Amino acid sequence: MSTTSLTLSGKLRRDAGIVGLLFASTTSMVGSGWLFGSYHAAQIAGPLSIGSWVLGAIIIMLIALCFAELAALFPRSGALVHMSHASHGEGLGRIWCWLLFLAYVPVPAVETEAIVTYANNYLPYFIRPGNEGLLTTTGFITCAALLGVTALLNLMVVRWLLNVNSTITWWKILVPVLTIIGLMAASSHWGVMSAAPGSYKFSGMFTALPAAGIVFSYLGFRTAIDLGGETANPHRNIPLAVIGAVVLAAALYIMLQVAFIWALAPTDLAHGWANLSFKGEMGPFAGLAATLGLGWMATLLYIDAYLSPGGTGLMYVTGGSRVLFAAGEMKAGPRVLTKLNGNKVPWVAVLVMWVIGAIFLLPFPAWQQMVSYITSVTVLTYGLGPIALLVLRRNLPDLKRPFRMAGASIIAPLAFICSNLVIYWTGFKTNSFLFSLVAIGFVAYAVYYHLIARKPAGQFGWRQIAWLLPWFGGIWVLSWLGNIGGGRDVIGFGWDILLVSVWSVVVMLLAMRCALGHAETALMMQRMDGTS
Template sequence: MSVSETAGKPSGLRRDAHIIGLLFASTTSMIGSGWLFGAFHASRIAGPLSIWSWVVGAVIIMLIALCFAELAALFPRSGALVHMSHASHGEGLGRIWGWMLFLSYVAVPAVEAEAIVTYANNYLPYFIQPHSSGLLTATGFIVCALLLGVLAVLNLFAVKTLLAVNNAITWWKIAVPVLTVVVLIAASTHWGVWKADPTGYQLSGVFTALPSAGIVFSYLGFRAAIDLGGESANPGRNIPLAVIGSVLLSAVIYILLQVAFLMALQPGNLAQGWSHLDFTGAAGPFAGLAATLGIGWMATLLYVDAFISPGGCGLIYVTGGARILFAVGETNAGPSWLRRLNSAQVPWAAVAVMWVVGVVFLLPFPAWQLMVGYITSITVLTYGLGPIVLMVLRRNQPDLKRSFTLWGANIIAPAAFICSNWVIYWTGFETDSFLFILLLVGFLAYAGYFHLVLHKPASEFGWHYIGWLLPWFGGMWVLSALGDVGGGYGVLGFWPGVVLVGLWSIFIIWLSLRSALPAEDTAQMMIAMEKTR
């Protein structure tokens, strides 16, 4: 397989991604393992109110997606999320955010592999430890690593071929959930179960279920269309349509799935209350429900889909993560060999990194729900930058020609940033602690490399423009510790914590705008990015 270094040839990526390809890339990233497990875990946390969890999650993600719809049309680049941060706060933030984005992408194919083996464990009981809430056995770990390898190999084909395969997969991934909704509702005979155990859930569960049950995780895939922006024939039109369309389509499917799941439950499933909801085959919730209702063919179909839906999602996340690494190499935030392309013009070295590090991530998070919390927290953290960048560009470049202009951005962007921080807070102190410690270690390692190995001065690191990150991350960590969610010390009740996070977010918005690049520097940065693809 031939290799080109691409230095001096930033236009090497093909522009073969059209509107349907981009729409389906985002849709297949959103309809992955989340639909197979989310309804079950959400029901345990929020009971019948779990329907509202999916509605609230869709609203939050749509607010964020609308901000990125305008930004993505301005930055039609592969790995566009890396380039955006350069425009608002300079190269220092761009370097940090590039690696944070990588840490958010690389874990997703791993969690999709875990979803596949978790469902398969129902008929091949070798992959999950008994009575362990889904922890992998050694055999399960090896199988997950091999599955990640398959996804990596498939990503070595040209993007046109990859998206053609994904289009076929996505039609399946839309059809099966819709069929599941229809069949389960038609077969349900115990709709009164919605009124069971009325004291077994609280209103706060609507919000804590967003990260814990994988609801926000299920919606995060809209960014796939943004990642492939540099390979789109008409990015100014195609990217916003794909981003917004995929969120709307997925939201309708997920809400209907939660309704169907609740309708299909039987009174005996709730003998121990919503928090202990259980039934035969609960490790594969929808297939288990179909089997208990006597719909054997549906259960079989869902076991087949348990390979296809997570596999398709993992496939596209390897694609997106490789483009993030390509952009990291292109912006000199990482080694130049990340830009190496194979004969199909695919960044093969970045694909290889996605596979290796994805396998490593199976170690600290050897269960689907454990990894979902981490992915939600770090991904929403990286998404939080989007509204900030939008506000900076609206201020610094008001006359910039925009192929898509977000109406009401002065309200939507701050609301999206506040919602991002709420999701991080609702993830809980234990998961947030791992996240912020990981970021702190990574930041210190990168700062040491920049100053001690490369011997570059502090002025080039951009400390003045990235200093606001410390109060943002540190403040969220402290508030998470004081809260009563996911291992917090309970000093703050649920709603006082929500209010304080909102107020802190407003302060961080002010601080980030005050720390942004001057208008002339933003203009120069955007001109420089025209040389990238």
């Protein structure tokens, strides 16, 4: 395998068109979430789960609009890394780079878990008996091997990779559409919408967002951004792909939840929505199809249980490797991450995604457990987008913007508030793990920077990252005081939303004060013009 030693002398191919980018984001969104999300959402929020999907789409669209403008300003692969450098400098850029990596690397692992969970219905070797969904040794090895397949496919020329993905995406759109039509046509249980009214709470519509994997299901929109350096017309293609993917996925997910609820029988809810149970629930849609006598659909869904999560995992390895590629470019990570193979693909970064992804199967060996972590850390990385947008609007007001979002002064703060609310709704237990992981990584990096590498303390960027402590610390304290996922139940529902919103505004003001000035941002943008 031939490689180049440095990205700046070996450029990435610009083979990705508008359809390729749109389908890259779409297939990243329509993965295991649709196979399991409706079932878990119905358990938490009952028929209000339909509202959960609508709310999730609104939240993600607010965030996506911010990134659509930013992505057109940074038409290069791994653009999310570059955005953080432009708004708050190298110190925050390095931290954000590795937070992004933590957000990307577990997703292919969770998609492989979805595959073996469905397969366990007829090959009972992958999941331990019981209700925890934990992997057996055979399950772990199988997941690691499936991750290896996605890594190998990612070593292809990007045009070929996106052609393979486009074929998978057409399938991934067709099967949910057929599922919606089939379940709604075959079901006669239209009155189930009002069944077991005392077995779910209004607050469940919000907690279902992270807990049921709803936000997780929408997270893949930014794959088109990650491939920005590999399209010939990024200023047009990236915003269209990002916004189009969110709209398409939202339509599918909302109608899937409607079809799922209407297909339930009253007997399935005999013990309430929280204890929703039916034959084949380890493969919820396939189980319902079999119950309604739709054997052909059940077979189709079991086939899709391989292709949908597999396609999403494939694209997340692509996106994550580009984040690592950008880390090497911006010196936020080892330069070896910029090595390209003969197809102009960052092969070392792909290899890292495979190896570390397999490790992530260990601490979160169940689909729903890992989804909570991914949702929290990914939305945490999204939080910088609205802030970076406002910083660049302030620092470079005359910069030509191929896509300019109207109402940025309102939409950006709302997007930041929504990001923090989703993190809060993930629960205290998950957030404690997340912020502990972030703290350990930060301390390790600071020790390396100051004591081992002995780099100048003034270049660490302490002033630009000072706002992170009140942000992370404040959300953790509110999560501890809340009543979700092991909190102390000091703050009730409603008050928690208000407090998180107020604190988000305070943090945003701090972030703006800590950001780079006009000249520093302009200099950073000039530096990035030389990257891929």
